[in-house]
Amino acid sequence: MKNEELNLSINISCTSRSPRKGEINKKDYYFISKEEFQSLIVENKFLEYAYFFGEYYGTLRDTVQELLENGRNVILEIEVLGFHQIKEKVKDFISIFIYPPSIEHLKERLLLRKTENSESIVKRLQKAEEELKEIINFQYKVLNDSIDQALLSLTQIVTQEINKG
Template identity: 40%
Template sequence: MKREKGLLIVLSGPSGVGKGTVCGALRKHDTHIKYSVSATTRKPREGEAEGVNYFFKSHEEFQRMIRENELLEYAQYVDNFYGTPRNYVEEMIASGRDVILEIEVQGALQVKETFPEGVFIFLMPPSLKELRSRIEGRGTETKDLIDNRMTVARDEIDLMDKYDYVVENDEVEAAVERIKSIVTAENCKKERLIHLYKELVEE
């Protein structure tokens, strides 16, 4: 039975928690879920590709997207901007496809104001010590920047109660299974299906 609208799934959590890794693994498991590629002003990391991991924009290009209302949400995080291009997300949801956004906490809370019916999942590290170890393991940030990220992470964890679900990213495959279970349950909620079954009765 074709649904009238797809789900908007928002996955966020502290920098370094493994959002990208979990999303990548989820996409291999569930090809129905469409991944929304974010735009950012930060420089590409090794192995990242344009249009696959991010749309890499200059600060000037990003400001134009803000002015022209091309972003569903955007946030500034440690001197760089991140945002979600609007059109793709709205078109996919309208066509009945589920869309997952992998975004920062500031952006997730903006999306919640626009799409309160979305499914908001907070990805949690096993511990702050482990989170710091993961950030250090990237080898891309200075100690001062890592300290800054850890301060921000503590503030973001305090916002966990704004979310519908919390998933610990202890092991990637386990986290993916939890998220798949959440999506399955949300797709079975009567609020999302009741109008379809009422139409069957009326026929």
């Protein structure tokens, strides 16, 4: 099965944080204010959301619904907390935990990215260690030590799930 036959769309999440260098509004995230985000929470507009590192992140119900109505298989890039919220609300989905070879390897990636200060990196590494404990709750696990191998594994998983019908 070819990739275009998988009908995949990555959902664009919302965040209250400022864009990093090179990020584009409505492409990488919907960048909104904390006040706007909080209003959307009150209006129950999120399928899932979380607050960490002083900022909100979330998945808008309407954007996911629109993709599904257009026949797309939707990819959500979410944290473990979001996964648990989705698990309570959505019956038909697959969960894939993508994990680094080690925390040290993740640290190297974050340092190379040059988008975080040292305090932020420490917090992210602590969060990653906590989230790794949740890996057993996911249907599939994909090691992200090689982009090509990780993409191949992800494609195989999605193809297998689509073929189940």
